[in-house]
Amino acid sequence: MRGRAMSSYDHRAIEAKWQERWERQRLAEVDVRVAKSKYYMLMMFPYPSGDRLHVGHGRNYILGDALYRYLRMRGRRALNPMGWDSFGLPAENAAIQRGVHPRDWTLENIRVMKQQFRRWGILYDWSKEITSCQPEYFRWNQWIFLRMLERGLAYRKRAGVNWCPSCRTVLANEQVSEGSCERCGSGVEQRDLEQWFLRITDYAERLLAGLDDLPGWPEKVKLMQRNWIGRSTGAEISFAAPSVGEAVRVFTTRPDTLHGATFLVLAPEHPLVEGLVAGHPRREEIAAWIARVRNTPRILREGEGAPKEGLDLGAQALNPATGEPIPIWIANYVLPDYGTGAIMAVPAHDQRDFEFARAHGLPIRLVYVAPDGPQTAAELTEAIPDRGRIRGCGDFDGLEPGEEAVARFVGWLEANGWGRGQVSYRLRDWLISRQRYWGTPIPVVYCDACGMVPVPDDELPVLLPYDVEFTGREGNPLARHEEFVRATCPRCGAAARRETDTMDTFVDSSWYYLRYLSPRDGQRIFDSEVANRWAPVDQYIGGIEHAILHLLYARFVCRVLHDFGLVGFEEPFPNLFNQGMITRFSERTGRVEKMSKSRGNTVSPDPIIDEMGADTERVYTLFLGPPEAEVEWSDEALAGPHRFLQRLWRLAERIDEAPPTGVVDPELERARHEAIQRVTRDLDRFKFNTAVSALMELINVLSRAVEERSASKLACEQALETLVQLLHPFAPHVTEEIWERRGHSESLLESDWPAWDESRLRRARVTVVVQVDGKLRDRVEVDAEASERDHREVALGSARVREHLAGREVARVVVVPGRLVNVVTRGVAS
RNA sequence: GCCGGAGUGGCGGAACGGGAGACGCAGGGGACUUAAAAUCCUCCGCCUUCGGGCGUGCGGGUUCGAAUCCCGCCUCCGGCACCA
Structure with missing residues (x-):
């Protein structure tokens, strides 16, 4: 049916039709046994929260789908899988608040989200779908954990850890932001607990060096x-301390200031502290102080302006450079888990040490002296970290601060x-223990006779019991589930207690991109051969919020898997794209902010899709601004x-109004080729x-050509088809419909991306x-x-130019x- | 405090060191219509004595030529922040 010019297309029928057809034809399914011209693209898999997706989420997925369709049309075997990062706290909180089981809640959310993807016209290879909360997936988390345990990469230790009172669990360092829980914003407390860690610090150097190979x-x-x-370079220095019984080791980046070290400071948690306090006359007072510091939340202990407190332990060490005895203190500003947990204090050249020394009347000794600066320690008003020359240190005198001085001192220390x-x-090492139910159980048991015993591989997965009571009380519900806790020691067969901590969900997402390639393999974590052919991921797309967290963990685990011989590469995602977020004015806060449910500034795609179609939302979302930038929704x-889409539809309907033959319009053809090139x-x-x-721009030129009958029907039809092809990644439904109506039987996805011809881009005359x-x-x-000389002649021949040259001398012509x-010109001679 | 990034019409934004403001939104004018919507055409940075002048956060510099490169500021956003 050929409606008159004013008709608008039936986007509801068209979009439903093509969504159904794409799905039925399984257009996005990839057989990974064939890797020729493969392209593995990946969107960070989402958490299936109960909130419906808004247009801000859409940006990420729409962008990915446009890329996917483009790659397909360029002839790549593009793999675009999707799955669910489906363990985590919101599910458990929903259970506590609404009485719905985390598993049922999660699976229902997944169903709803899949529907939303479908309505956006997004194509995923659902045959690869993975859901991290299912045993088929998380058993391999457990498997990886056991392999790491075997190699000492997973270990358990007692440590001061971050505790979120609202989430009722400990958190990794990376999950604490400005002293607050990254997820819920509550202030993080300090607790001393026995926890599981992964030894990411062993990989620090490789993780750092690898960044240089990520263009x-x-x-x-x-x-x-x-x-x-x-990374900091420096030296570890031993200070002999006869009265302590063993040397005190410190890490310093400034071994060149050793002569100025007038006291040592240990972290209150330092292993030597207990012995030193035991023999101290004021031991109770000191012990109380230590207990207080240890229970101080990190933000208060380490944050800006936190007062420097400390106590003299009454012991002494010898400064190796000067041979002088110096006192040993403890202070809150020395951290237990950095360096050796002890420092040499050089108040003259370190501001923190300076403040501490002045506050406690400790001696200060200048090493570096600048001619225009203080000449004695007493004159100092602040530390001078990087000025002057060394004075009064024998052979080192005259050195300036810098790498050379450090190197000289390191050589001397070593000699x-x-x-x-x-x-x-x-x-710091990655703390993976979580005291919550909805996560991967850590597969170990505790036996009175054998101690900690790993669960053997053939007993994996350790399943989560379904019949758990969610009360919201502190403590992991798993720990109250007797049947779960009761276990048999795999080593001696005696009764044992099962570990009830579950894993951080970032473990799930640290290797999922490999599981997409072998999603149903029940025998092994993934097929290494397929993994090495398809991975690493060619293009990874996700938000900047994972700049450290997920992306660092995934790089770490990839190296671990590499060292296990499971993959041949060390970088999982050589190409990363961070799409910017969508913002909108929030009535609640009165500001333009990231679109989110809590800010109440979300826009639902549903009415947009109903009224204008998913294609409109897609084109708009991509048109809004540069994809890496933050953009405001309007x-x-x-x-x-x-x-634009309506015009396209009407244009397709009246394209045959163009004159059949005879008219040649090089502009239309040029515009067509230019569009191909630019897109x-x-x-x-x-x-x-x-x-x-x-x-x-192309549609503007084409519309005019049809309107003015200035190009042949053939040229107009060609331009239209090119436009439809180029537009397909953005507006897949309407373009498929027009394409089909024009007599093509294959999907646009399977059509060849048009090519431009340089010779068609040229114009005969240029401005x-x-x-x-x-x-x-x-x-x-x-x-x-035209030659340079021609340009010059025409330019100088211009009347307007001559007017402006009147009375001036031409100096040169560029x-x-x-x-x-x-x-x-040389200007007016006056 | 340290380290990044960004400031262009009423708005979103575009511009290999070479025409500032592509494309779009909003707005003005017109056509069609009984009317409205839709659609189509057209104008749309500021000032102007209509010659032109001024314009990319501010001040300098390099260059024949700077939104773009360099130096110094201002503002906003992000990361880190007692890490020895």
Whole structure:
């Protein structure tokens, strides 16, 4: 049926039709046994929260789908799988608040989210779907854990850890932001608990060095990881301490200031402290102080402006450089889990030590002295970390602070056996224990006779019991489930107690991209052969919020799997793209902020899809702005893309109004080729927004050609088909429909992406800008092939240019062929 | 405090060191219509004596030529923040 020009297309029927057809034809399914021209693209898998997806979420998925469709049309065997990061606290909280079981709640949410993806017209290879909360998946978390346990990469230790009172569980360092729980925002407390850790610090150097080989990552993310790993070079120095019975080891980045070390400071948690306090006359007072510091939340102990407190332990050590005895203190500003948990204090050259020394009347000794600075320690008003020359240190005198001085001192320490060069990292081991139900059970049992015993592989998976009571009381519900806790020791057969901690959900997401390649394999974690052919992931897409967390853990676990011989690569995601977030004004906060349910500024895609179609939302979302930037949603601006698609539909309906033959319009053909070039280049660089602009320009030219009957029907039809193909990644439904109505039987996905012809891009005549002294004065036309001299002549021949040259002498003429002529004058001779 | 990133019309944004503002939204004018919607055409940075002048956060610099490169500021956003 050929409606008159005003008709609008039935997006509801068309979108439903194509969604059904794509699904029925299983268009996105990939047989991974064939890896020729493979392209593994991946969106960070989502947490199936109960909240419906809003248009802000859509950005991520729509962008991925556009990329996927483009790759397919370019002839790549693109794999685009999807799954569910489905363990985690919200499910358990829903159980507590609403009485629905986490498992049922989660599976229902997954069902709803899948529907939403479908309505957006997004294609995933659902045959690869994985759900991390299912035993088929999490048994392999347990398997990885056991392998790490065997190699000492998983271990248990008692430590001061971050405890979120609201989530009722401990958190990893990475999951604490400004002293608060990253998930819920509650203030984090300090607790001393026995917990499971993964030895990511063993991989610190490799994780850091690997960043240099990731040109496909945003610099920002690499920088954040570098800072997080926090590599420092310096030295470990031993201070003999006869009265203590053993030497005190410290880490310092400034061994060149050793002569100025006037006291040592231990962290209150330092292993030597207990012995020293035991013999101290004021031991009770000190013990009470230590207990208080240890229970202080990190943010208060380490945060800005936290007061420096400390106590003299009454013991002494010998400064190896000077041979002088110096006192040993404990203080809250020395952290137990960095370096050796002890420092040498050099108050003259370190601001923290300076403040502490002044507050407690401890001696200060200058090592570096600047001619324009204080000449004695008494004159100091603040530490001078990096000025002056060494004075009064024998052979070292005259050295300036810097690498050379450090190297000289390290050599000297090593020669004397007092210490050695050392590298230290800010990164801490990954705490994976969680005191919650809805996670992967850690597969070990505790036997009175044998101690901690790993669950044997053939007893995996350790399943989560379903019949658990969710009360919201503190303590893991698993620990109250007698049947779960009761176990048999795999080693001696005696009664044993099962571990009730579950794993951090970041374990699930640290290797899931490999499981997509062997999602149903019941025998092994994944097929290494397939993994090595398809992975690493060619393009990874997700939000910047995982710059450290997920992306660091995944890089770590990839290296572990590499060392296990399971994969041949060390970087899981050589190319990373962070899409920006969508923001909108929030009535609640009065500001433009990230779209989120809690801020009450979300926009539901449902009414948009109902009224204007998913294609409109898709085009708009991609047109909104550069995909890596934060962009503000506007309900009004949706009209533009909607009109664009309507125009396309009407244009397709009246394309045969163009005159049958005879008319030649090189402009239309040129515009067509230019659009192909621009869209292709833009998509290769993820510039979806400018690609849409290029398509809008093409439709403008084509509409005019049809309207003015200035091009042949054949040329118009060709331009239309090109437009439909180029637009398909953005608006898949309407383009498929037009394509089919034009007599094509295969899906656009299987059509070949158009190619442009450079020779068609050229124009016979070009407009050249003429400037006088850099100011635009005229535009002239020249042959595309015109020489520099031709440009010059035409430019100088322009009447307007001559007017501006009156009374001036031409000094030089700059010619940029085909673009610009700049006539430079010497100015008026006066 | 340290380290990044960003500031362009009323708005979203575009611009290999070479025409500032592509494309779109909003707005003005017109056509069609009994009317409205839709659609189509057209205008749309500021000032102007209509020659032109001024314009990409501010001030300098490099260059024939700077939104783009360099230096110094301002503002906003992000990361880290007693890590010895």
